Amino acid sequence: MKGYEKYKRQYYMPPENCMDWTQKEYIEKAPAWCSVDLRDGNQSLIIPMSLEEKIEFFKLLVDVGFKEIEVGFPAASETEYEFLRTLIEEDMIPDDVTVQVLTQAREHIIRKTFEAVKGAKNAVIHLYNSTSFAQREQVFKKSKEEILNIAVEGAKLLKQLSEEDGGNYRFEYSPESFTGTEIDYALDVCNAVLDIWKPTADKKVIINLPVTVELSMPHVYASQIEYMCKHMNYRENVIVSLHPHNDRGCGVADTELGILAGADRIEGTLFGNGERTGNVDIITLAMNMYSMGVDPQLDFHDMPHIVEVYENVTRMKVGMRQPYAGQLVFAAFSGSHQDAIAKGMHYRDAHDPQHWTVPYLPIDPRDVGRVYETDVIRINSQSGKGGVAFMLEEYYGYELPNEMREEIGYFMKDISDKQHKELLPNEVKDLFEKEYRNVNAPFEMQDFHFKRDGENYICDINVIADGIEQTITGKGNGRLDAISNALRDNLQVSFDIMDYKEHSLSKGSTSKAVSYVKINDCRNIDQWGVGIHEDIITSSVKALFAALNRAVSQRRASEEA
Numbered sequence: 262m263k264g265y266e267k268y269k270r271q272y273y274m275p276p277e278n279c280m281d282w283t284q285k286e287y288i289e290k291a292p293a294w295c296s297v298d299l300r301d302g303n304q305s306l307i308i309p310m311s312l313e314e315k316i317e318f319f320k321l322l323v324d325v326g327f328k329e330i331e332v333g334f335p336a337a338s339e340t341e342y343e344f345l346r347t348l349i350e351e352d353m354i355p356d357d358v359t360v361q362v363l364t365q366a367r368e369h370i371i372r373k374t375f376e377a378v379k380g381a382k383n384a385v386i387h388l389y390n391s392t393s394f395a396q397r398e399q400v401f402k403k404s405k406e407e408i409l410n411i412a413v414e415g416a417k418l419l420k421q422l423s424e425e426d427g428g429n430y431r432f433e434y435s436p437e438s439f440t441g442t443e444i445d446y447a448l449d450v451c452n453a454v455l456d457i458w459k460p461t462a463d464k465k466v467i468i469n470l471p472v473t474v475e476l477s478m479p480h481v482y483a484s485q486i487e488y489m490c491k492h493m494n495y496r497e498n499v500i501v502s503l504h505p506h507n508d509r510g511c512g513v514a515d516t517e518l519g520i521l522a523g524a525d526r527i528e529g530t531l532f533g534n535g536e537r538t539g540n541v542d543i544i545t546l547a548m549n550m551y552s553m554g555v556d557p558q559l560d561f562h563d564m565p566h567i568v569e570v571y572e573n574v575t576r577m578k579v580g581m582r583q584p585y586a587g588q589l590v591f592a593a594f595s596g597s598h599q600d601a602i603a604k605g606m607h608y609r610d611a612h613d614p615q616h617w618t619v620p621y622l623p624i625d626p627r628d629v630g631r632v633y634e635t636d637v638i639r640i641n642s643q644s645g646k647g648g649v650a651f652m653l654e655e656y657y658g659y660e661l662p663n664e665m666r667e668e669i670g671y672f673m674k675d676i677s678d679k680q681h682k683e684l685l686p687n688e689v690k691d692l693f694e695k696e697y698r699n700v701n702a703p704f705e706m707q708d709f710h711f712k713r714d715g716e717n718y719i720c721d722i723n724v725i726a727d728g729i730e731q732t733i734t735g736k737g738n739g740r741l742d743a744i745s746n747a748l749r750d751n752l753q754v755s756f757d758i759m760d761y762k763e764h765s766l767s768k769g770s771t772s773k774a775v776s777y778v779k780i781n782d783c784r785n786i787d788q789w790g791v792g793i794h795e796d797i798i799t800s801s802v803k804a805l806f807a808a809l810n811r812a813v814s815q816r817r818a819s820e821e822a
Contacts, residue, residue, distance in 0.1 A: 279522075280484060282523070288521065295527065295529075299332050302540065325559055326560050330359075336373035349381050361386075366389065366411050368418060375423075389437045417457055420458060434468055441476055444489070451493060467500045468500070470486060471504035475508035479518045483515075483519055490522065503528065504528040513541060513545050533545070552624050562628065596643065596670070601620040602621055602651070641684065642677045649689060656686050698790075698793065704806060706803065711743070718743040719736050722748075733747045741778075742758075758778060761776070761778055762776070763797055776791070776797070777789060780805070782809075
């Protein structure tokens with residue numbers, strides 16, 4: 262691809278080796294979470310949220326469990342200002358939730374921000390200015406000393422106004438474009454701000470180290486974070502926060518490695534909404550921890566509702582393959598995948614119901630409000646026998662005989678292929694029952710009665726054969742044998758019963774029985790039939806008639822052709 266020559270490394274490695282984070286296996290506890298959906302996420306929308314939509318989204322974030330929510334840039338627009346004032350004046354902020362507001366390190370903006378946040382029970386004032394080499398050289402045309410002084414003067418004003426106001430404010434500082442800043446210089450700026458604020462154990466300060474633009478592979482960011490954590494002043498009283506964007510598609514990886522490197526707090530958005538390619542997706546981060554057996558301290562048990570609210574208020578769409586939330590993330594169309602999932606589910610039920618180890622499913626879909634009927638096993642032309650059998654058993658209670666599974670699998674695949682569509686669970690059930698269950702032509706069983714003759718059974722059957730009602734009789738060493746002989750002797754059909762299975766129907770009415778009968782017909786072709794009835798004998802008779810009717814109908818159709 263042409264043009265690659267103009268790109269060069271725009272990031273800076275720490276001045277010393279910082280790779281201790283590589284010795285950690287996984288994230289052992291959840292970080293502090295801060296949603297920036299209402300600020301960073303909102304400013305990225307084609308149509309920003311209205312006041313009512315922001316309130317609805319705020320309530321959702323509270324319900325999910327966020328204790329820190331960045332609600333806007335109140336000095337930037339009247340809507341942002343009005344939203345914050347509405348939350349405060351109408352007492353809509355729970356006592357255990359802290360609102361966060363963003364401000365540039367400019368005096369009039371800082372003062373406007375303090376006006377907006379006045380009266381909030383708990384608030385974080387988030388101060389920032391850009392420190393990167395590119396911004397200093399191209400945008401601000403200022404020296405390192407001048408940029409550092411902007412941060413220091415902003416920090417001083419925050420401290421002054423907070424003391425004058427007497428509000429319960431905490432401070433946060435971000436060296437914007439941190440990833441494009443010389444790391445030792447970024448440390449100098451952050452330490453200069455900390456020297457102004459002098460954090461204590463009772464009043465900690467947040468230092469936020471944003472991936473404003475992704476410029477490197479994730480391991481570089483982790484090394485940068487480790488260096489900052491090792492050399493930052495007042496470290497025990499500083500909350501190191503990350504705010505990754507996703508320009509290289511590595512936002513989640515950046516964040517996870519950054520946590521391993523020492524970060525305490527994460528700023529991100531639901532579904533990764535944000536400018537350009539977005540912010541880091543907090544749902545993916547939290548659910549990744551959940552899948553490792555770690556409580557993320559956020560509640561995503563009703564993911565469909567979260568998706569619905571998000572799409573309504575942002576006018577954005579959650580992709581079908583979005584981790585944990587997309588419509589198809591748990592779906593298996595492949596036959597081998599379906600077979601493994603079905604066997605894994607049965608194994609778990611039988612051997613280890615307390616642990617989740619089902620192949621191809623990193624978490625139980627039910628934990629995020631998804632249902633197997635529509636979200637897991639999906640049937641199309643790529644599906645296999647295991648998927649169809651699993652669907653019929655899991656959703657409708659049919660425990661198909663092993664030899665029947667392959668036939669029905671190919672039957673459904675062929676229909677899906679010819680119709681060029683996915684078959685939904687109810688369609689699979691309807692097709693299955695139409696083809697195999699209670700097939701009533703050309704021979705329709707009306708009634709039957711048994712009586713004993715020594716060790717044998719005699720059966721009288723009222724049947725409509727090709728439209729003519731008649732009573733036929735047969736004798737056999739068992740009930741099904743007696744009925745079979747009656748059919749052979751009176752209706753000029755030839756077949757042998759090859760297999761039989763029965764069980765109670767585990768879905769729906771538990772008083773019903775289902776029977777499966779396989780016969781081998783006069784053409785030496787196997788045919789299956791299925792019957793359901795409250796009486797197990799009646800269900801087996803219905804299954805035999807269904808198998809025989811399928812055999813006779815196919816033979817006649819073949820002869821006519």
